[in-house]
Amino acid sequence: MREPADRYSSVAILLHWLIAGLLIGNIVIALTMDSAVLFQTHKSIGILVLLLTGVRLVWRLTHPWPALATSLGAWERMAARVTHFAFYVLLLVVPLLGWAAASTGRRGTGDLFGVIPWFDLPLGKSGELHDLTGEAHELAVYLTIALIVLHVAGALKHQFVDRDGTLRRMLPGR
Numbered sequence: 001m002r003e004p005a006d007r008y009s010s011v012a013i014l015l016h017w018l019i020a021g022l023l024i025g026n027i028v029i030a031l032t033m034d035s036a037v038l039f040q041t042h043k044s045i046g047i048l049v050l051l052l053t054g055v056r057l058v059w060r061l062t063h064p065w066p067a068l069a070t071s072l073g074a075w076e077r078m079a080a081r082v083t084h085f086a087f088y089v090l091l092l093v094v095p096l097l098g099w100a101a102a103s104t105g106r107r108g109t110g111d112l113f114g115v116i117p118w119f120d121l122p123l124g125k126s127g128e129l130h131d132l133t134g135e136a137h138e139l140a141v142y143l144t145i146a147l148i149v150l151h152v153a154g155a156l157k158h159q160f161v162d163r164d165g166t167l168r169r170m171l172p173g174r
């Protein structure tokens with residue numbers, strides 16, 4: 001089944017904003033966390049992002065993209081495609097690296113929000129691997145933040161400079 005030709009479907013919109021909110025919230029939590037409870041919340045929200053991205057990917061692959069707005073130039077199409085693809089990769093890589101870092105650390109991943117049973121990736125306990133995946137996790141997050149800045153700048157330019165209705169394609173309602 002195709003998405004409507006000129007806008008995203010309700011499911012795509014819901015997943016876009018849910019994941020965007022959880023992602024930004026988790027970055028804020030990560031940069032300010034100073035307690036075990038907040039750290040557990042960080043890991044749990046991250047796993048939630050991973051699971052939701054799985055759902056989103058399945059949705060994406062079974063419901064192809066709506067066509068990009070016809071008003072876009074060739075370089076804008078290219079920039080949008082590259083950015084969107086990179087987001088999907090990072091939305092998988094960031095939580096997976098975090099999960100690997102947690103799994104190889106002494107404390108392990110722990111239960112989601114302290115109540116939903118969860119498990120470690122079968123990587124064994126290793127200080128070296130913990131440091132490596134932890135560093136890579138942070139690096140991937142910084143790449144994600146740069147991408148968010150680009151993506152939001154693009155959205156705002158289309159909304160307020162081009163006024164071409166690009167943002168409306170990703171908002172609920174008509």
Ligand code: HEM
Nearest residue numbers: 023026027030031043046047049095098099101102134141
């Ligand atoms: C939405 C996904 C995620 C984002 C945006 C994110 C972001 C971050 C950031 C910014 C830091 C650095 C904090 C600092 O040192 O100041 C961090 C650290 C960490 N995160 Fe995540 N994270 C995500 C998912 C996860 C998941 C799923 C796990 C584990 C299940 C996890 C485990 C960790 C661990 C263990 C550290 C500390 C790494 C170290 O030892 O240096 N993260 N995360």
Ligand code: HEM
Nearest residue numbers: 012016020023024068084087088148152155166167169170
């Ligand atoms: C912060 C995390 C965000 C991520 C990871 C993200 C990711 C994505 C991805 C992957 C797409 C491609 C469509 C899809 O596959 O669903 C998309 C489209 C879009 N995003 Fe975001 N987004 C984020 C935040 C935002 C914000 C804050 C805005 C608005 C200010 C925004 C506005 C849009 C718009 C307007 C589109 C549709 C572009 C088109 O016409 O094809 N996004 N986003």
